[in-house]
Amino acid sequence: KAIFTKVKHERYAAVAVAIAETKAAFADSLGSDEIQHKLFAALMEEIQYDLLRSGILDRGVRVDGRGTEDIRPISCEIGVLARPHGSALFTRGETQALATTTLGTTFDEQVLDDIEGDRRERFMLHYNFPPFSVGEVGRLGTGRREIGHGHLAKRAIERVMPGKERFPYTVRIVSEVLESNGSSSMASVCGGTLSLLAAGVPIKAPVAGIAMGLITEGDRFAVLSDILGDEDHLGDMDFKVAGTEAGITAFQMDIKISNVSSEIMTKALDQARRGRLHILSIMNKTISVPAAEISEYAPKILTVKIDVDKIGAIIGPGGKNIKALCEQYGVKINVDDDGSVTIFGANQKASMEAKAAVLGIAQDPEVGIVYQGTVKRVMDFGAFVEILPGKE
Known part of the structure; x- marks a missing residue:
């Protein structure tokens, strides 16, 4: 009964009480022998393993009461x-991810140095x-798991x-897992997609992800949708599938058995598709x-095309002109x-003024065009008027 408690922390507490009561009942047999206590702990783990798996295979009931294809309740918020x-x-059940999207400029791109060069x-x-997402105290930092x-x-x-060409921004998503009970990476995919849309990034289609599990015994098997942490730990497979309504964009499989048959794979992919479409809806x-x-706090980007032979005029000797414009x-x-030429400004006004200045440098004065100029110097024979940036 304890292992089939719906809420994670309540389930862990109930299982701990049941184990403690069982241990107390066999206290005389266990004595103070450390090996006996270790064997008892291993036996309790094996019993939980058998109960979870038999409940799914024999009755089609998972530890939180769901059926094999059921997905936990989902809620989505943007602009938080x-x-x-x-x-x-x-939020999906007891798994929650806070995703933020930041838009940057070309200068914010990440430079990677690998074997093929930069x-x-x-x-x-x-x-x-963070450790608090699973109720633990630990060191903060990025490990192999987070990177993967x-x-x-x-x-x-x-x-x-x-x-x-369509969206010249550099984009960074940060997913903070606030609560985890299975499939936090797929929650990051869903949250990341929502934050991109909220930021105004014109993605081709929304992406959602789901983690599939597997329980096998002989010729019998059950494929699970949206697995819990316990089902990942005590099950035979963790198969993460992400994609759009049209198809899969990424997947990753971890298995604890020697092989996965084509029948299992077909069912897992088909079941994952139904789950993915449900989440996307x-x-x-x-x-x-x-x-x-886009956000008022995002940099404003303007792009303009100039003749290649005018690039030198924009940059200037030693970068003098471009530095002055910046x-x-x-x-x-x-x-x-x-x-x-890409111009990044804190606001639209500054970007537009800089764009006009760049175009002014790149174009040649034309006879018959009226220009608004600035008198730079007055001489005995006349005045020098700057009609275009750097051109008098």
Whole structure:
């Protein structure tokens, strides 16, 4: 009865009481022999293992009372934090992830040094799993588990990210797991997608993730949707599947048995698809398309194309001209070899003024066009008037 308690911490407490009562009943037999106590602990673990698995295979009932295909209650919120460019809180049962999206400039791209040389990442996803999320006290920091889970979530969302031409921002998602009872990486995928939409990132389609489990005994098997931590620990498989309504974007499988048959794999993928579509339908009720405008706190980006032979005029000797523009308008300017000039400003006004200045430097004065100029110097024979930046 104790192991089939619905709420995680209540279940753990009930199991602990049951084990303590059983241990007290056999206190005389156990005595003070340390080996006997270790054997008793192993036996209790084995009993829990058998009870959980037999409940699923024989009665189709899981420890929290769900059926094999049932998914825990889901709630979604966006805009839970005012300052980040996008934020979302995704809760599925006793697993909860707070995801935030930050928009940056080209200068914020992550530079990676690998065997093939330097490369730059425009999209980053960082996954944090603090000990308090599972009721523990421990050291904070990033370990192999956090890196692996973050990489899986990143691969799931990366497939739907827009190209640089359509959305020139550098994007960083941070997922903070606030509570965990299974599948926190897939909750990060769902929360990350919601925060991207809230930030106004034009992703190709929303992405959701689900963790599938497996219980086997001889020829019998049961595939579980949306597994709990206990089902991951005592089960035979942890199969994470993420994707859109159209298909899968990422998956990862951990198994404790020698092989998985095609029958099991087919059922797991089919069941995962139904679960994914169910989760997406709930997410879409909260937000299904990108926000019309990005946050007022996000940098404003403008892109303009100039002739390649004008790049030198924009940059100037030793970068003099481009540095002066950045300082004058409070912006950052990036010039690519193909003549694409990207302007990053804290507000639209500064970006527009800097854009006008760049276009002024890049264009040649035309006869018949009226220019508004600034008198720079007055001489005996006349005056020098700057009609375009740097051109008198």
